[in-house]
Structure formats: structure tokens, C-alpha cells
Amino acid sequence: MSTKIIISFFFCFPFLVQASIVVTGTRVIYPSNAREVTVKLKNNGDSPVLLQSWIDNGDPTVDPADINIPFVLTPPVTRVNSQKGQVLRIRNTNENSLPSDKESIFWLNVLEIPTSVDDGNNKIKIATRTRMKLLYRPDSLKNNTFGSDLEWSVVHDGIRDTLTYKNKSAYFVSLNEVNISSNKIELPLDKALIAPGGNQxxxxxxxxxxxxxxxxxxxxxxxxxxQFEKKLGK
Known part of the structure; x- marks a missing residue:
């Protein structure tokens, strides 16, 4: 019997991991005045699973052992039995290293260690990794409008029009959909997240x-x- 290993990656919500592990929520918010925050997981599958969890600072390819971040996550490895839950705890170990006037972004990773699926002739092992935003939010930030203050403009360079959108807030903004004159604009994944003070x-x-x-x-x-609607600038 041969063995195959398949690794799947999920970056969008809902955070369902191979119909087994469900992560509560679509993002993790870490208020700067919090001692720690927790993330709840549940194994909805029929078999136990082994999980490895870690936080990265934006590069999903870096080995967890080589990542330098101001957070500690526990437990980094755990077994979750069928229909049972688990709580991940995240603690900030150096709050002075992060900006106090705008959000900072990190990413929570949850990897389900391969489980076996027998297809008759081959034994397939599936490892599934979920990645979700971890936003460190200074206590001084009080009014998140979730993108209402985005500024939109179009520039024509003689060949084509370019849509520009600027984030004037101190929060990260996650775009879901953009329409101009009832035409849906194709929104690449790397253009959907706008950093504080940033533009796309x-x-x-x-x-x-x-x-x-x-x-x-x-x-x-x-x-x-x-939902929002605004007039385009030129």
C-alpha cells in the first residue's frame, strides 16, 4: 500500500479545517490592555487530531522556529479528541515593541497533522493549515469605521484607468467586494487588505x-x- 501526503491551505472564512477542526471567529483582536486573549477550537470530526499552532508576522513560508514576534502561544502542539474543544492562549511579551497609534498585524496558523483516509488502494494523509489575522489594537483607538473613510480615485495614464484607494484610518481594512457603475471589479487577494495609512x-x-x-x-x-458608497475622485 502506498502513502500520499496532501497539504491544503485555507485563508478565508469560515475557518473550517477538513470538516474536523473549526476555529471560532474570522480574526483575532488583541487589545493592547489585555493580559492575554484566547481562541476556541473544536474538533467536529469522528477521530482525534493533532494540532500545531503558531503565529507569524506575514511570511507563511518561514519555519515557526525562526519567527521573531512579541507573542507567546500555548499550547503549540495539542491533541483534540472527537467532538471536544481546545483553547489557544496568546500573550503579548513586549507591548512596547509595537506602535501605539495604529494597528499591527500578525497571522495565527493552525495546522491539522495528517489524518489517514483509506481510498481502497492507497492511504492518503491530509494536512490542512488555516491562517487567520491577528490584529494588535492599541487601546487609544476608539472608533473603527471598517473602511468608511477609504478615499477612492481614478487616474488615466493614456492607456488605461487605474483605481486607487487610500486608507486614512489607523485600522487595517479588509475589502470584500468593489463595484463601479454596477461592474464588479476583480479584487486580487493581495489588494484586499489595506494597512493603516496605506494604499492599493x-x-x-x-x-x-x-x-x-x-x-x-x-x-x-x-x-x-x-456596505459603503462614495464618489470617485480624479
């Missing part, structure tokens, strides 16, 4: 006329969709 650019396939409005939706802390 997308080349448009069609020209944009004057007085056009942009309709867009973002994702809030609870995973709900928030």
Missing part, C-alpha cells in the same frame, strides 16, 4: 466616466459585511 492600485479594464460612484463592502470584526 488596480488597473481597470474599462474607462471610468466623470461623477462615477464606487460601491464597496468590507468585513468587520464579527465577520459581517458592511
Amino acid at each position: 492600485h488596480i488597473s481597470l479594464k474599462n474607462r471610468v466616466v466623470n461623477d462615477t460612484r464606487v460601491k464597496y463592502t468590507t468585513i468587520n470584526d464579527d465577520g459581517a459585511i458592511v
Whole structure:
């Protein structure tokens, strides 16, 4: 009997890991005044699973042993029996190393160690990794509008129009969908997250006329969709 190993990666919510491990929530918020935060997991599968969990600072390819971050996560490795839960605890070990006037982003990783699936002739092992945002939020930030203050503009370079959107807030903004003149704009994954004070650019396939409005939706802390509409600047 031969053995195959398949590794699957999930980056979007809901955070369902191979119909076994479910991670509560769509992101983790760490208030700067918190002693620690917890993340709840549950094994909805029929068999026990072994989990490895860690936090990275943006590069999903780095070995967890080589990552330098101001957080400690426990337990890093744990077994979760069928229909049982587990709590991950995250503690900030050096809050002075992070900005106090804007959010900082890290990523929580949960890897389900391979379980076996017998297809008759081969034994397939599946390892599934879930990655979700961990946002460190200074206590001084009080009014998260989840993208209502994004500034939108279009620039024409003689060949095509380029859509630019700027984040004037101190929060990370997660875009879900963008529509201009009832046309849905293709939103690459690397263009959907806008850092505090940052901006993104997308080349448009069609020209944009004057007085056009942009309709867009973002994702809030609870995973709900928030709708906005604004006039495009030039």
C-alpha cells in the first residue's frame, strides 16, 4: 500500500479545517490592555487530531522556529479528541515593541497533522493549515469605521484607468467586494487588505466616466459585511 501526503491551505472564512477542526471567529483582536486573549477550537470530526499552532508576522513560508514576534502561544502542539474543544492562549511579551497609534498585524496558523483516509488502494494523509489575522489594537483607538473613510480615485495614464484607494484610518481594512457603475471589479487577494495609512492600485479594464460612484463592502470584526458608497475622485 502506498502513502500520499496532501497539504491544503485555507485563508478565508469560515475557518473550517477538513470538516474536523473549526476555529471560532474570522480574526483575532488583541487589545493592547489585555493580559492575554484566547481562541476556541473544536474538533467536529469522528477521530482525534493533532494540532500545531503558531503565529507569524506575514511570511507563511518561514519555519515557526525562526519567527521573531512579541507573542507567546500555548499550547503549540495539542491533541483534540472527537467532538471536544481546545483553547489557544496568546500573550503579548513586549507591548512596547509595537506602535501605539495604529494597528499591527500578525497571522495565527493552525495546522491539522495528517489524518489517514483509506481510498481502497492507497492511504492518503491530509494536512490542512488555516491562517487567520491577528490584529494588535492599541487601546487609544476608539472608533473603527471598517473602511468608511477609504478615499477612492481614478487616474488615466493614456492607456488605461487605474483605481486607487487610500486608507486614512489607523485600522487595517479588509475589502470584500468593489463595484463601479454596477461592474464588479476583480479584487486580487493581495489588494484586499489595506494597512493603516496605506494604499492599493488596480488597473481597470474599462474607462471610468466623470461623477462615477464606487460601491464597496468590507468585513468587520464579527465577520459581517458592511456596505459603503462614495464618489470617485480624479
